Amino acid sequence: xxxxxxxxxxxxxxxxxxxxxxxxxxxxxxxxxxxxxxxxxxxxxxxxxxxxxxxxxxxxxxxxxxxxxxxxxxxxxxxxxxxxxxxxxxxxxxxxxxxxxxxxxxxxxxxxxxxxxxxxxxxxxxxxxxxxxxxxxxxxxxxxxxxxxxxxxxxxxxxxxxxxxxxxxxxxxxxxxxxxxxxxxxxxxxxxxxxxxxxxxxxxxxxxxxxxxxxxxxxxxxxxxxxxxxxxxxxxxxxxxxxxxxxxxxxxxxxxxxxxxxxxxxxxxxxxxxxxxxxxxxxxxxxxxxxxxxxxxxxxxxxxxxxxxxxxxxxxxxxxxxxxxxxxxxxxxxxxxxxxxxxxxxxxxxxxxxxxxxxxxxxxxxxxxxxxxxxxxxxxxxxxxxxxxxxxxxxxxxxxxxxxxxxxxxxxxxxx
Numbered sequence: 001x002x003x004x005x006x007x008x009x010x011x012x013x014x015x016x017x018x019x020x021x022x023x024x025x026x027x028x029x030x031x032x033x034x035x036x037x038x039x040x041x042x043x044x045x046x047x048x049x050x051x052x053x054x055x056x057x058x059x060x061x062x063x064x065x066x067x068x069x070x071x072x073x074x075x076x077x078x079x080x081x082x083x084x085x086x087x088x089x090x091x092x093x094x095x096x097x098x099x100x101x102x103x104x105x106x107x108x109x110x111x112x113x114x115x116x117x118x119x120x121x122x123x124x125x126x127x128x129x130x131x132x133x134x135x136x137x138x139x140x141x142x143x144x145x146x147x148x149x150x151x152x153x154x155x156x157x158x159x160x161x162x163x164x165x166x167x168x169x170x171x172x173x174x175x176x177x178x179x180x181x182x183x184x185x186x187x188x189x190x191x192x193x194x195x196x197x198x199x200x201x202x203x204x205x206x207x208x209x210x211x212x213x214x215x216x217x218x219x220x221x222x223x224x225x226x227x228x229x230x231x232x233x234x235x236x237x238x239x240x241x242x243x244x245x246x247x248x249x250x251x252x253x254x255x256x257x258x259x260x261x262x263x264x265x266x267x268x269x270x271x272x273x274x275x276x277x278x279x280x281x282x283x284x285x286x287x288x289x290x291x292x293x294x295x296x297x298x299x300x301x302x303x304x305x306x307x308x309x310x311x312x313x314x315x316x317x318x319x320x321x322x323x324x325x326x327x328x329x330x331x332x333x334x335x336x337x338x339x340x341x342x343x344x345x346x347x348x349x350x351x352x353x354x355x356x357x358x359x360x361x362x363x364x365x366x367x368x369x370x371x372x373x374x375x376x377x378x379x380x381x382x383x384x385x386x387x388x389x390x391x392x393x394x395x396x397x398x399x400x401x402x403x404x405x406x407x408x409x410x411x412x413x414x415x416x
Contacts, residue, residue, distance in 0.1 A: 002026045005048050012090040016081035021071075023048060031081065038081060039072035055090055060288035060362070064354045076334065076361035083362075083369040126347050127205055130182075133336040133360075137184040138209075141244035141274065142326040142374045152332040155325075157404070160188045163241060165396035166272050166318070166378055168386060169193040173238040176200070176264060178230050179245025183210030183223070190214075190223035192403050195239070200228040230257065235264035239271070246275035247297050251304060258312035262381065270386060271314070271379040276326065277302055280371040286362075293359050302375060309379065317386050318378035326374055330364035 006028045009020065013030035021027050021041040029037075042048045047067035050058035059082075062068035063075055070078055134140060135153040143155035144162050163185065169175060171194035177186045180199025183206070190197045201207050210225035226233070240261055249257050265271055276299045285298050302319075309316060337344065337360055344353040366372050380386065 001045055001048055002028075004052065005042075006030075008052055008090065012085060012087065013081065014086055015084055018078065018081055019072075035081070036077070037072070038070065038077045040068065040070050040078055043067045043069065054287075057287040057291065060292070060355075060358050063358050064292075064351050066351075066354070074361070075358055076365065079361050079365040080369060083365045088370060127209065129344060129347055129356075132340045132343055133333045137188075138182040139184050140181055142276070142322060143329040143332075144322070145325055145328050152329070152336075155329070155332075156184075160185055161397050161400045161404075162393070163243065163272055163274065163376075164189055164193060164400055165393045166376065167239045167241060167270055168392070168396065169195050169239055172196060174198070174236070175239040175241065176233065176235070176237040178240065178242035178261075179248075180206070180210060180225055181244070182206050183213050183225055185241065185243060186210070186223050186225065187213060187217060187219060189241075190219050191217070191407065192400055195222070197223045198233070198237075199223070199225040200230065200233055201225065202227065202229065231260055233264070236266045236269075237264050238266050238269050240265055240269065241272045241274075243274040244276075246273055246305075247299055248294070250296060251298060251300070254300070254305065254308035255311055258308050258314060261379075262312045262314050265314075265379075265381060267381055268385055269381065270317075273375075273377045273379065275300065275305075275375060277305075277321075277373055277375045278371050279373055289359070289362075292355055299372065305377070309377070314379045314381060315383065316377060317380055318376075318390065320376045322374040322376070324367065326372070327364055327367035330360055330367065334360040334364060 002022045002024055005020070005022060006026075009018075010028075010030050015032055016035045017029060017031040017033055017037040019027060019029050019037055019039040021039070023042045023045045042051075042062075044067045047058070047062040047065075051062060051068070059068065130138060130140065135143075135156045137153070137156055137160075139156040139159065142159065143152060144159035145155045146158050150158070167175075167189075169189060173193070173195045175186075175189055175195045175197045177189070177197060177199040180186050180201050183199060186197040186199040187210075189195045199210060201210070204227065207225055207227050211220075214220050214223045214225065246257070261271055278299050278301050281301050282304055283299075283301070285294070289297070306316070334357075337356060341353055341357070344356060378386065386392075
């Protein structure tokens with residue numbers, strides 16, 4: 001087993017330096033000797049066999065189970081090396097990739113009941129978990145770092161401001177927030193622009209918190225949150241925004257999603273879609289992420305999204321690619337989580353904490369080292385709705401900053 005492990009790992013790891021210790025005590029080094037060395041140990045032969053047979057799934061499981069441990073460095077350091085190799089996948093894992101690719105339509109066929117169960121799996125966890133690492137407004141999506149030293153809270157505020165500026169919201173505009181999370185964006189739009197906001201979510205945990213926050217801030221008349229699927233909400237709306245939800249739609253429902261948005265959007269309306277994307281064409285979701293974190297989730301390529309937009313009769317007015325913004329967001333989340341890791345252990349257990357540690361580290365390194373990014377697509381139903389140049393975004397952001405400065409400090413619910 002030691003020889004097989006050394007041979008296959010050395011074939012894949014060509015950059016960086018990882019020193020492995022096998023379950024039998026043998027040591028070997030993989031990589032070209034560059035960078036800071038990282039040391040890791042296999043504690044069982046079963047972990048070694050499983051990682052050779054199914055590396056994309058088994059590495060995360062072995063780390064969760066404590067049978068693959070990092071002795072010098074962190075799991076983030078290991079993943080930074082593994083996800084920075086010339087080949088994105090070990091060659092012996094490519095057959096499994098093809099099998100997953102051919103089965104991806106079934107795994108992402110998110111009808112209403114399945115979509116709700118998928119959301120509950122991740123978003124109906126104990127709310128205190130998310131308070132360990134998110135910003136004060138509980139923004140669970142890519143922040144917008146205007147400068148290198150921007151704090152997480154300021155970057156998340158900048159993200160909301162950036163979205164609002166692109167939406168060109170007027171006072172009294174009816175706004176639909178699809179996938180409204182804990183309500184932060186919807187409340188910002190209601191408070192800063194005077195819009196009438198309806199947020200929809202499939203998470204009962206998020207729904208309760210969102211409506212409680214609206215009541216706390218005396219915004220119930222202008223911001224309401226409903227437990228609803230996007231396919232079932234009634235319209236019309238002057239503005240539609242969706243942040244971090246499209247990854248859960250499923251490839252077979254892209255046309256359904258955009259056709260429904262076209263039906264809900266007024267003729268003079270503006271829609272903005274913010275989603276994680278991939279830069280190298282269609283792919284499959286990592287099997288560990290599918291099993292433990294986001295069942296039914298998929299990060300789309302723009303080449304899969306644009307055709308569905310065109311078929312829905314919507315016009316693309318603007319596309320912005322946010323490249324390393326999510327890597328920095330995830331780094332901030334991971335640093336915060338690790339600082340309060342023992343609280344996560346008390347909420348759940350050690351295995352759960354290792355799972356979350358692996359999830360945040362793997363996600364960060366996927367954005368930092370591989371092909372993931374975020375895109376924001378601005379859509380209308382006809383020409384002439386938004387200005388011809390992008391200068392209006394900067395002007396509107398400046399106006400919103402002025403509005404923010406005139407507001408009193410935001411209250412927080414107990415326990416946040």
